[in-house]
Each structure stands twice: as structure tokens, then as C-alpha cells.
Amino acid sequence: MTQHVPAKRAFLKGNFHARAALRPFGAMAPGAFEESCTQCGACARACPEAIIYRDSDGLPVLNFQAGECTFCAACIEVCDPQALQMEQPWNWQAVIGQSCMSLNGIACRACEDHCDARAIRFRLETGGRATPSIDQDSCTGCGACAAPCPSNAISFALPAANPNTAHDGGHPC
Numbered sequence: 001m002t003q004h005v006p007a008k009r010a011f012l013k014g015n016f017h018a019r020a021a022l023r024p025f026g027a028m029a030p031g032a033f034e035e036s037c038t039q040c041g042a043c044a045r046a047c048p049e050a051i052i053y054r055d056s057d058g059l060p061v062l063n064f065q066a067g068e069c070t071f072c073a074a075c076i077e078v079c080d081p082q083a084l085q086m087e088q089p090w091n092w093q094a095v096i097g098q099s100c101m102s103l104n105g106i107a108c109r110a111c112e113d114h115c116d117a118r119a120i121r122f123r124l125e126t127g128g129r130a131t132p133s134i135d136q137d138s139c140t141g142c143g144a145c146a147a148p149c150p151s152n153a154i155s156f157a158l159p160a161a162n163p164n165t166a167h168d169g170g171h172p173c
């Protein structure tokens, strides 16, 4: 299956305040997506990773606890009403929360081990602690780091300058 590179991000670094639903790859902006999606479920059936679930309104959302997005675009190809479109930006990025074990002095690098993009960096601190951070230039928002995290510390957010930003806060996975 053809692999697609997510549309290049164009946003200010390090300024997250997004709170939009984590819709499938290619989703139109909030509002437009909800108006266009017919809740037919075709995207969920087409997703080879089986990560597309329904939210409480019946609309598709990604569940990164179930797996990662490979950006294969199978969901886009089957979306007849074009609520998912290839040209839409994909600006989601991982955010590490305060429940991270490493931030609390317990050795863990599970997320780093699962990040093919090598976007998770650890800075050694005194006393043997290592502080993780996300390299925003490298993180693709694939979600591969979320499920392996033993403390469920990784959420996903859109940066402040993203035109798809709708609300405040990260999206838990």
C-alpha cells in the first residue's frame, strides 16, 4: 500500500494549546469535518491498523492505544463525502505529561524504543534521572509511542498556530 508523508507543518514551535478531536488522517478542519462526515464507518473498516474508533457522537476518532497511524491513506480513499482529504495538514504531535515515570525518577525509555522517527530525546540530569522531550521537528504524530507508555503519560495536541486548533488541552489516548 502506498505510504504518504503528512503535509508539512507550518506552525510556531513549542506553543501547544490545541483541544480538537483526534480525527483520522486527512480530516477536514473541526466544524467542516463534522458537517461532512456521514458516520458511515467506511474509514474504520478500511484502516489496516484498526485504530479508528467512534466517539460519543458516533464520529471517527483515532485511538493510539490500539496502534499507530502509518499514514497509508486507506481511510481517505474510502471516504466518499470527502470529510477526509489528502491535502489536509496533519499537525498532531506527542506531548509527554507529568505522570511520565522518567520525570518522576523511575527509569523508563519505552516511548523512545517505539519511535521510528527518533523524536523522543532524553536529557540526563543529576542523580541519574533522564528527562524526556519531544523534538517537534521530528515528531510525525504517528502515535506509536502512546500505547507502550506504562504510565499513560503521552497525549496528542495541535500547536497554537495550527488553523485546525479548536480548544485547549491535549488529547488523551
Ligand code: SF4
Binding pocket: 024, 025, 046, 047, 048, 049, 050, 051, 052, 068, 069, 070, 071, 072, 073, 074, 075, 076
Ligand atoms: S492513514 Fe491508514 S493507518 Fe492512519 S488512520 Fe487512516 S487507514 Fe488507519
Ligand code: SF4
Binding pocket: 093, 094, 114, 115, 116, 117, 118, 119, 120, 134, 138, 139, 140, 141, 142, 143, 144, 145, 146
Ligand atoms: S508520535 Fe510518533 S514520531 Fe512522535 S514521538 Fe511518538 S512515536 Fe515518535
Ligand code: SF4
Binding pocket: 096, 099, 100, 101, 102, 103, 108, 109, 110, 111, 112, 132, 148, 149, 150, 151, 152, 153, 154
Ligand atoms: S514511555 Fe511514558 S513513562 Fe516511559 S519515558 Fe516515555 S513518556 Fe515517560
